[in-house]
Amino acid sequence: MSQRLRYSLIALAALLLCGVVVALFLHNYERGSEDITLPAYGEPTYNPLFALRETIRRDGGKAESRRQLDLPAMRLQPGDTVLMLDDPRLLTPSQVNGLLDWVEFGGHLVLRAQAPDEDLDAEGNGLLQRLGVVGHDGFAQCLTWQVPGQESHQEFCGGNRFTLDGTTRVEHRWGDSSGDKTTAWARLRYGAGRVDVLGDMDFLLNGAGPGDTGLRDLPHRDLARLVLAPNYGKGTFHLIYAMEMPSLWKTVIKRGWPIWLPLLLALLAWLWARSQRFGALLPSPREERRSLLEHVRASGELLHRYGKTPLLYDAVRQSFLARLRRRSPMAAALTGEAQVQAIADHLQWPISRVQSAMQVPPSRDDTALRERIRLLIQMRNQL
Incomplete structure (x- = not known):
């Protein structure tokens, strides 16, 4: 059987099936009319x-x-x-x-x-x-x-x-x-x-x-x-x-819901999109495990380890100068050798010792750093 003949038979069978369906429909159903009352408007x-x-x-x-x-x-x-x-x-x-x-x-x-x-x-x-x-x-x-x-x-x-x-x-x-x-x-x-x-x-x-x-x-x-x-x-x-x-609110709720309901949903969606999202609860911060002295010591060791010893000396020197401004404002107002001489006269120290304390130590000289910090603390305590 050729392909063309096969397609022709299939088309003929489809037409025959459609004819049978149409005949059954026309035999079992008849055209009729029905009056339907439409809903009122206006x-x-x-x-x-x-x-x-x-x-x-x-x-x-x-x-x-x-x-x-x-x-x-x-x-x-x-x-x-x-x-x-x-x-x-x-x-x-x-x-x-x-x-x-x-x-x-x-x-x-x-x-x-x-x-x-x-x-x-x-x-x-x-x-x-x-x-x-x-x-x-x-x-x-x-x-x-x-x-x-x-x-x-x-x-x-x-x-x-x-x-x-x-x-x-x-x-x-x-x-x-x-x-x-x-x-x-x-x-x-x-x-x-x-x-x-x-x-x-x-x-x-x-x-x-x-x-x-x-x-x-x-x-x-x-x-x-x-x-x-x-x-x-x-x-x-x-x-x-x-x-x-009729009540205005009752009329709005009963007849206006096609307008206010979508607007309400849009408002809720916008609020949800703009609201802040919170994740899981964070654990309570741990209590401090070190004393203040331990923190100060650790900070000093960190600065010393990274070659920042002049910062440690400068902090002690500024503490000494702050007390000097309160106890001897005239000496604090001076600069250079005049200030060193005034401090030596006030403390009754040798001028060479005061000069040594007021000079910045080299960054890698730990001995000089400790000595000058010790002198500054002594000078501060004697003011």
Whole structure:
């Protein structure tokens, strides 16, 4: 078999194998489509009422989103609607009075009931308390919401419950059937306006996925339309989604970690690179094994061994001259023969003996070195 024929058979077998694999794949799999909800980006990441605002706008209404309640900037009109997502107990007394005055003349206010809190409920003059809404910390039961043509829905399963003390007239009420008079949704009449109090607002939010559909679910849109019905199509919807500002440090830690974490690692690496490295511990220095006299003697022997005897003589001579300057300054100030004569007169020594002591000995003459050092020491001691 030629080489060309062999290569042709190998190529044919490879093509046949590929054909079998493709046929099996097409036989066992078919093309299909799947809808995947992409993660939110931009404004929906921090505004949970973004979907509600856009839905109202597409329906021909006017809607605005605000982080905080700002009554002077909002300029509320009798046909407007204000929906507050956060705790209404965070409002100031002036804001509470402003909202109630506006509702009394035809406004529609939508609030979320809160669980009882001793600190926040201590004042007794909050917005919910003035409306006769009392928080309840009991167990919440799911309420069935049925839309024609749709599957049955369970709403208000995880929210708060509240009771009404009767100070405000109730227009609609939807609550548990357990007989404890707890309410999940109530519409109260206040003057010419209305106040809706909800135990939960999950059906009004954007939704985070398959388990939290939010306004993407048709029954939720119908329920939202029912809640917003009093002034729907009349005025502006003001959607307040963050009464309480988030902590700066919490935001930095939660959202800014892609920046501060690499910077922190780089800082630690730089500190590690610049830090001083210590080796093994050094042993303690040994205690001195020689006395001072032994050190002096060893130093003198070293200088003598290397022919540095004039240094030894000069050290003794300088010691003598230092004492001479203290005992006889006039003799120390002289030089040459005059100084020798003055020293001889002061010590009452022969001048020849003083001259011998003051002359530098030869570097290799040990006898002369010892003799002159001896004379200098005697002269020093007699001063």
